[in-house]
Amino acid sequence: MRDPLVISAELLVWYDRHARVLPWRVPPGGTGADPYRVWLSEVMLQQTTVAAVKAYFERFTLLWPTVQDLAGAEDAQVMAEWAGLGYYARARNLLACARAVADLGGFPATREGLAALPGIGPYTSAAIAAIAFDQPETVVDGNVERVAARLFAVETPLPAAKPELTALAARLTPPQRPGDHAQAMMDLGATICTPRSPACGICPVMAHCEARASGIAADLPRKAAKKPKPLRQGTVWIGFDAGRVLVETRPDKGLLGGTLAFPSTGWDGSALAAPAPADWQEIGIVRHVFTHFALDLAVMQGRLTGNAERGTLVALDDFRPTALPGLMRKAWSLARPETASPATMRHAGKPSTNTP
DNA sequence: TTCCGGAAAA
DNA sequence: TTTTCCGGAA
Structure with a gap:
């Protein structure tokens, strides 16, 4: 990696112009993202597409505008409102987490504190810390894994490549605007550096992409063979x-x-x-x-x-x-x-x- | 039909 | 470390 700060700076310039507008987001350069809305959206976005989450997010925030409101909800109503989103352990953990946060008097502002809560793992804790609390944490989701694998031509198959990709993504995380950087990486992966047919021709960091230089961008990240479903x-x-x-x-x-x-x-x-x-x-x-x-x-x-x-x-x-x-x-x-x-x-x- | 994607339990 | 958890999009 020649100069990570140049890559992140160019990525942020692109993000300032092309950031996706999403109901839970603050515009690029903005501050004061509501930790409750960031948390709620990130839990819904675990293993779930943005398009599917939007309506659920609007409905949840209408019914329960604050984490205290959600903490006071009936279990059955939360489960019913979550129905159709999948991975229902998320809904049960969501409620457990809301009640824990209400007891704490608010969301912890550090990755470690957040990671101790139900349903909040390495990805979600880093995302909330960076986006809502401006902490210089590295956020690694499937998008970021793909972007890092291509930028640095990592040939190791997932999931074994995960630690290597996380370390590379960490070197790319800037001390300033870590939340925007994290969202820029994910937007890049979602809109340009896509799993199939990546739009390398309009990529803001194409000049730094080792996989593009070798013509293997669309083949990365490699994945371990999956076993058939019974x-x-x-x-x-x-x-x-x-x-x-x-x-x-x-x-x-x-x-x-x-x-x-x-x-x-x-x-x-x-x-x-x-x-x-x-x-x-x-x-x-x-x-x-x-x-x-x-x-x-x-x-x-x-x-x-x-x-x-x-x-x-x-x-x-x-x-x-x-x-x-x-x-x-x-x-x-x-x-x-x-x-x-x-x-x-x-x-x-x-x-x-x-x-x- | 195949592919994609985080956390927790085992 | 491996397995268990769904639904939408390509």
Whole structure:
């Protein structure tokens, strides 16, 4: 690396003109970014695109303008508002973190202090420290890894290359405007130094890029071979009873932890029984892909003929499919509440209420 | 269909 | 250190 300060200076000149305008951002050169908004946006942006986050960010900040407001929210409402964003452990950690920050009287202003909070790891702690508190921390996300791998032609495959890329990115971090530098690196990666077909011709630091000089920019960063995903199967039951539908809240730990769901089997063929007696009929199969496996889920629909052993019946008028994670929304899209077998098919004398 | 992307638990 | 956690875009 010839002169890191020249590279960062040229990057900041570009950022001053081309910074993305985002709801949680202060313009280039600005100060006073709200740590709450920076934190909330960064947690939402973990493993999630800017486009997907925008609407959720607006909704959360409308409902809960301050971290104290969020700390006082009901768990179920936060989970319902997060539904559809994925990686639901983030939502549970978000609430735990808000309550910890409220107890502390505000956000810690250092990377170390921030990293001690739930859901805040190396990336998010550095990002909040740099962007909200102007600390000279190095922020390394997927964009920064890619930019550094190309600028310095790092051939080591990820994730083994991570420490090397972090060290190179640290040398690039300037003592002045570290927050803008971090956001400039990420904007460069998101808009120009993209994973496929990078726009090297308009890159503000192309003169310094070793990968471009060797013609291998689009091939970096290299990645370790990924292992194939197994296909698993399971069954989900959507039960109706007198204008109500049977749902449950999944256990906090594990897949889709803490989300609203229809009762289902485990995902490895574990032979769990139906949650209630009913005239179950298969109405289709939905396929859903998780990080490390794909799932074919058989969807059963039926009208209850007895008490449910799992779940709670909620009125269809109060049932909001948007509170479901993607997998359960797919299953729900197959259901036909109005054509579920009519009440006249039910056993006479069976109670229509039940308590789990 | 493949690729992309942070934190926590194991 | 490896594995477990989703949904959107290319």
